[in-house]
Amino acid sequence: MRKDNNIEVRATKSTPVVSQDSRTVEGYAVVFNSQSEDLGFYETINPAAITEEVLMRSDVFCLFNHDQDKVLARSKNGTGSLQLQLDERGLKYTFTAPNTDLGNELLEYLRRGDIDSSSFAFTVSTDEGSEVWTTGTDGRQYREILKIDELHDVSPVWNPAYSSTSVSQRTLDKLNQLREMQDEKKKELQEETVEKTDEEVQEEVPTQEEVEKKNTDTEDEEDKEVQEETVEKSDEEVVDEDKDKDNDVEGEDKEDKEETRSARTHKHININTMKEQRFSLLRAIRNVAENRQLDNVTAAVCNEGMKEMRAAGLNTVGQIYIPTMETRAAVTVASEGADVVATDLYDIIEPLRAKNVLVQAGAKFYTGLTNSAQIPVMTGSNVNWAGETAAATDGNVLFNNVTLTPKRLTAYVDISKMLLAQDSVGVENAIRQDLINAINSKLESTILGKAGKTANQPAGIFNGKTPTKVTDFEGLVGLEAKVEEANVLGGISYIASPSARASFRNMMKGSKGTAQLAYMDGTLDGTPVFSTSNVEAKTFVVGDFSNLAIGSWGGLDIVVDNYTQAVNGMIRLVVNAYFDAALIRPEAFQFGTFAV
Incomplete structure (x- = not known):
């Protein structure tokens, strides 16, 4: 049997x-x-x-x-x-x-x-x-x-x-x-990589001149080219190339070259091992969901994320902490004697910033904030003429500012247990993108909403506003003029709902006989138009979005919920992130609607 x-x-x-x-x-x-x-x-x-x-x-x-x-x-x-x-x-x-x-x-x-x-x-x-x-x-x-x-x-x-x-x-x-491999690795690390970062180890790889000096009697010109490329290639590629070259070498010269290549490949294996210290969000979620101990790399990254959030004055509530890693600093894994290489897989803030329609329109996105942050507001009252030697005056007006304070944004993503069982870069990136989408959607809908400011969330920019009814191109030009009259210094942009943008597409400018479509190539008579479903239907806002400030504190705090969606074969990820938003100069914005 x-x-x-x-x-x-x-x-x-x-x-x-x-x-x-x-x-x-x-x-x-x-x-x-x-x-x-x-x-x-x-x-x-x-x-x-x-x-x-x-x-x-x-x-x-x-x-x-x-x-x-x-x-x-x-x-x-x-x-x-x-x-x-x-x-x-x-x-x-x-x-x-x-x-x-x-x-x-x-x-x-x-x-x-x-x-x-x-x-x-x-x-x-x-x-x-x-x-x-x-x-x-x-x-x-x-x-x-x-x-x-x-x-x-x-x-x-x-x-x-x-x-x-x-x-x-x-x-x-x-x-x-x-x-045996781990024992060999520990021995190599003790000899070659103690208290060194991955970058420093790479710098210790012998240069072409050093190896040439050591192997003057044994290296031919072709082998020198291999030497320059070794660090950039996998261990398997190096070994395969060495085998191909050995077919053309005979006798004692062949043995000398094999010994040299072996030493060079041995050095490469050590560097490659260092590079394999990578953080996997997928693995971190599985470990928590299955109640297993976090591996060294995951624990090191989570500790870094926890320190980043504490430095921002925040309390942590989750089980996985992802730092922003915007400084691209390595995270040390003490027990491994190696560093986790910072890659774009860590980066949640950058893709979030790139995706956010408010930032695309010109909003100022502040990251790495600690505690409350005050943003100065410059007005005409702060500027005066004075004589060449006269003392400067403050215009009898205090310097204004807008204060941003961290507010917890909570969103969730449901992941199939079968998907979680997979192990691929594609699944890893898909989960990260789902997290980014969930955070971005909540952030946009809040800032572009009508809700008032509370202790727990920022006010929506439509709060207290009555959008002006617009029926033609002249009405849009009138709103733009009001923005310009507020002495805005930045460029003007529109953020509109998909249905409002559809109305832009049908709008004509000019008189009969010379009329042209106002909306072409994503602009309204040259003014950029951005669209998102997070704006109420038929509604839009036009203004200088550099007068909108969005603040971000710390990284991501993730809770792995095994129970809420268990009956559906899903695991829920509850994401906590900390943001705030405020208009620096409200007069730099005008609001419109096509509603009848």
């Missing part, structure tokens, strides 16, 4: 049950996202690891305590006396105990409570990415199985004890290899 040396056996803490008035037995052979006992490592099985396709191609026996001579039921390619069913918890098995001595024996043990666990045997897929190994902050190894190739049996068993004999030799070999 079992010929594969790579079959692995695991027990679960799920007790099989039997009803008192029937012979039906059921239990969970696999419990997803449940951490195993100590196998020399700790293991969890991802919900995406077992699919209906796997069940349909597997020949699964139900055995008594994994004894291959004690068969209770069988599911061959999805049919038979053994029923297998996948649900949110795991893999459920159901069968009717056979009317045999073995079946009666099993029922008696179950009803007495002597058998209290289930177990299963499986083979992990050999495809790349089928399992992920990580090192916890406790120094222990953690294995997540993402793809199982085949199931072999499910079994009611006496106890859930795990033993190293139930782990395939292939898995133990991988673990030993992983430990």
